[in-house]
Amino acid sequence: MQMGLKEEKRHSLVKAQLVEIVGEENVDDSTSGRLVYSYDATPNFQALPDFVAAPRNAEEVAALLKRCSEQKIPVYTRGSGTNLCADTCPVQGGVVLLMKHMNRILELDKENLTITVQPGAITKTITDCVEKEDLFYPPDPSSMKISTIGGNLAENSGGLRGLKYGVTKDYVMALQVALPNGALIRTGGKLTKDVAGYDLTRLFVGSEGTLGVITEATLKLIPKPESQKTILALYQDIEAAGRTVSSIIAHKMIPVTLEFLDQDTLRAVEDFAHIGLPTNVKAILLIVQDGPKEIVDRDIKKIAELCRKEQAIDVQLAASDEEAQQLAAARRSALSALARLKPTTILEDATVPRSEIAAMVRAIAEVAKKYRVQISTFGHAGDGNLHPTCLTDARDHEEMKRVEEAFAEIFEKAIALGGTLTGEHGVGVTKAPYLEWKLGADGMAVMRGIKQSIDPQGIMNPGKVFAEKAKERVATEK
Amino acid sequence: MQMGLKEEKRHSLVKAQLVEIVGEENVDDSTSGRLVYSYDATPNFQALPDFVAAPRNAEEVAALLKRCSEQKIPVYTRGSGTNLCADTCPVQGGVVLLMKHMNRILELDKENLTITVQPGAITKTITDCVEKEDLFYPPDPSSMKISTIGGNLAENSGGLRGLKYGVTKDYVMALQVALPNGALIRTGGKLTKDVAGYDLTRLFVGSEGTLGVITEATLKLIPKPESQKTILALYQDIEAAGRTVSSIIAHKMIPVTLEFLDQDTLRAVEDFAHIGLPTNVKAILLIVQDGPKEIVDRDIKKIAELCRKEQAIDVQLAASDEEAQQLAAARRSALSALARLKPTTILEDATVPRSEIAAMVRAIAEVAKKYRVQISTFGHAGDGNLHPTCLTDARDHEEMKRVEEAFAEIFEKAIALGGTLTGEHGVGVTKAPYLEWKLGADGMAVMRGIKQSIDPQGIMNPGKVFAEKAKERVATEK
Numbered sequence A, B: 001m002q003m004g005l006k007e008e009k010r011h012s013l014v015k016a017q018l019v020e021i022v023g024e025e026n027v028d029d030s031t032s033g034r035l036v037y038s039y040d041a042t043p044n045f046q047a048l049p050d051f052v053a054a055p056r057n058a059e060e061v062a063a064l065l066k067r068c069s070e071q072k073i074p075v076y077t078r079g080s081g082t083n084l085c086a087d088t089c090p091v092q093g094g095v096v097l098l099m100k101h102m103n104r105i106l107e108l109d110k111e112n113l114t115i116t117v118q119p120g121a122i123t124k125t126i127t128d129c130v131e132k133e134d135l136f137y138p139p140d141p142s143s144m145k146i147s148t149i150g151g152n153l154a155e156n157s158g159g160l161r162g163l164k165y166g167v168t169k170d171y172v173m174a175l176q177v178a179l180p181n182g183a184l185i186r187t188g189g190k191l192t193k194d195v196a197g198y199d200l201t202r203l204f205v206g207s208e209g210t211l212g213v214i215t216e217a218t219l220k221l222i223p224k225p226e227s228q229k230t231i232l233a234l235y236q237d238i239e240a241a242g243r244t245v246s247s248i249i250a251h252k253m254i255p256v257t258l259e260f261l262d263q264d265t266l267r268a269v270e271d272f273a274h275i276g277l278p279t280n281v282k283a284i285l286l287i288v289q290d291g292p293k294e295i296v297d298r299d300i301k302k303i304a305e306l307c308r309k310e311q312a313i314d315v316q317l318a319a320s321d322e323e324a325q326q327l328a329a330a331r332r333s334a335l336s337a338l339a340r341l342k343p344t345t346i347l348e349d350a351t352v353p354r355s356e357i358a359a360m361v362r363a364i365a366e367v368a369k370k371y372r373v374q375i376s377t378f379g380h381a382g383d384g385n386l387h388p389t390c391l392t393d394a395r396d397h398e399e400m401k402r403v404e405e406a407f408a409e410i411f412e413k414a415i416a417l418g419g420t421l422t423g424e425h426g427v428g429v430t431k432a433p434y435l436e437w438k439l440g441a442d443g444m445a446v447m448r449g450i451k452q453s454i455d456p457q458g459i460m461n462p463g464k465v466f467a468e469k470a471k472e473r474v475a476t477e478k
Helices: A005-022 A031-036 A058-070 A123-131 A149-155 A200-204 A238-250 A263-273 A293-309 A321-332 A334-339 A354-370 A397-416 A432-454 B005-022 B031-036 B058-070 B123-131 B149-155 B200-204 B238-250 B263-273 B293-309 B321-332 B334-339 B354-370 B397-416 B432-454
Strands: A051-053 A075-078 A095-098 A105-109 A114-117 A172-178 A184-188 A213-220 A227-235 A257-262 A283-291 A314-317 A344-347 A374-380 A385-392 B051-053 B075-078 B095-098 B105-109 B114-117 B172-178 B184-188 B213-220 B227-235 B257-262 B283-291 B314-317 B344-347 B374-380 B385-392
Touching: A005 A051, A005 A058, A031 A051, A058 A075, A058 A095, A058 A172, A058 A184, A058 A213, A075 A149, A105 A123, A114 A123, A123 A149, A149 A213, A172 A200, A184 A200, A184 B432, A200 B200, A200 B432, A227 A238, A227 A293, A227 A321, A238 A257, A238 A283, A238 A293, A238 A354, A257 A263, A257 A321, A257 A354, A263 A283, A263 A321, A263 A334, A263 A374, A283 A293, A283 A321, A293 A314, A293 B293, A321 A334, A334 A344, A334 A385, A354 A374, A354 A385, A354 A397, A385 A397, A397 A432, A432 B184, A432 B200, A432 B432, B005 B051, B005 B058, B031 B051, B058 B075, B058 B095, B058 B172, B058 B184, B058 B213, B075 B149, B105 B123, B114 B123, B123 B149, B149 B213, B172 B200, B184 B200, B227 B238, B227 B293, B227 B321, B238 B257, B238 B283, B238 B293, B238 B354, B257 B263, B257 B321, B257 B354, B263 B283, B263 B321, B263 B334, B263 B374, B283 B293, B283 B321, B293 B314, B321 B334, B334 B344, B334 B385, B354 B374, B354 B385, B354 B397, B385 B397, B397 B432
Parallel strands: A051 A095, A075 A095, B051 B095, B075 B095
Antiparallel strands: A105 A114, A114 A213, A172 A184, A172 A213, A227 A283, A227 A314, A257 A283, A257 A374, A344 A385, A374 A385, B105 B114, B114 B213, B172 B184, B172 B213, B227 B283, B227 B314, B257 B283, B257 B374, B344 B385, B374 B385
């Protein structure tokens, strides 16, 4: 990419301004430096930024946003780039704002059960710090070993424990946010109850970097559950697994984790992890309950009975904590395991009400057959959040077209079942054209109005969430 | 109030339009009809609306908002008017939108654990309906016997069970909302996980009727706790009661209810309820734990020990469910009990981090002494949400001025301690001039931008939340 003289001059000018704010050593416009941040975990998206800038504190972030607003320079806030909707891909050039310096844990407040962190802190570092004190931060996205908490906040990440404990936004009490106009605001507090004004905290959480930059967050903690047990239920009938999910909840038990893996996923995970997972069954449920020991024992016994009643061919209790952790680790590795099989792996997260899990699993299989594409399904069955995963090859344009059509139909089906396009991965670039299917033109207009009021120059993560043009709807029977 | 000829003509024109939308029998512009809706539960606020209109469905609400937007006519949505910040007082005239016809429970979904309701449904009717099925809707504002769920949603109401279970917004999964432009949008779904777009659900919840009208809500339910126990801990030292609150949480127990009542409140409640409350102690804590029986027994035993360790002079276990319910009912009657003592009762809800409860109780007593006003304090100690309550007489203007100054100082102190102006009552008219103290000018600007983008004509509950002018800050030492 050659720059003309005029562009070169502008580039130097912008660089000087960035250097002035964050320091020489924290601005990178080398080709190799820019290349590293040209993509994230989403297959098939890449674009070069003009600069990578790494601010050292909130004030630098705010100053940088103000400058970029004045000059309409796009800004993409980036943690570890583990997202799956191209949300950190700098699709319109500009500045990648790297949060690597702002990675400290600022305070663990045991009296108010909160932890205050900077956005670049790694999720796992936070949970480890908390659990040492017998406290608990429940949100556990599969990428938590490398993801940053800032990324989790921007995407409102879910995880395996969402069924019982909710998602990231349920644990955010207060934020400091840098706005495009250069202001630094604080929302919320260490307060269970606070109705002083609109809920700006939850507006910024999950806004995918399109409104501002979270520069500090205070998270809610709860006491660490005293014990936990894990069982595996094996099925030769996928529908029976779906019915079991409904049956457990109908019996007034909310397990912490209720995961579904189909046979393809099981085989891939076993090939990858070698922990003796059953690969000769059509599906398994991985079920975890936590809490006081006597209650966990009671629930697990009842849950095992319900699994058997719904035709599970076997129910196995993890013999030890290590075995339980191995199973959880194996489940977390599903994406990596599947990704080894084909050059391109597309992992989606269409989500439906829990009662529609069986219908959705069936619909995904039908769509895969119709478009002749390979789709494995696993996911958080307890909260209706499935991960249909397509193994394909981005170089095969004809197949990729069929993959796209298949997912469009899966999205439409999820919405028809009262569900949503994305349960935990975010809209980003990949789902932006479909968002209007869920929200309607009037809902989109409300979002656009909010975006415009906070980011009038449109510098915050442009090209994400809001599509130039909504995708036309395929007519499917409802 | 005499109308000129021009005003009369306009009045008739508007009336005809309202009648066209909601029907003749649902528009009232009689003096007596308007008088009934000229005030709410907030002392000292009254203003006559021009019309009272009672729509029958969401489409009528949307049509009415569109018409009122076109003609810049203020609209005040009203449930039972139990709020304490003048939020339903029609301070700028216009239309009171009465939700009395839209009061149905539309669906109880036992598989997905949700209930879908219209805004005019009474909170208690909903909880009764749910508990019959062994399910549980935790938010329990003291006014729940008469408050509407629409009011709870608009104010993001709290209650006695907030410590363990959170507040109204933690139980809202989906909304239908009528917007000022006449659009009807749906947000969320029966989904634990949904990241398709900004969290509009939680933006409308707690927005105090300033953005739109909630016309339907889907609420999250949980299994009903199996059992519950209640204890009273009696103190001659208020600080010791405060320390007990911190100590219980520090020992990793989260009771469902942890209420504080000072001696003045105890005496007033006992005079009102006659259930044998101790009135010769300086303060009590009313503590409830719920859950599986064996865990409740264990927690209550440990909590009683901690109370004694922190110098409680006595700890009493409620002998039966009836006695426990009597205690809860007595606590809920605190406002009514206090209100009998003087012509005017001003109940505030300054909230601080739980660790600052003792400091806040002390500060309230000092402020009361400084301004020579009578302030009793009770409230939800476990979540730092106190209710300093001033017994006064609105006709005594000199005293009222001192009351206002005292509360300004209480607000300032709460914010200095990391707290907020209002934990569960809302901003409304009464706290609008102070809101900037909490949010800062930049936070207010974000809120104004959102308000302007959704309600450009400013018809939705004008005069609330956004003050013409922020109150000047008193300088207090931090």
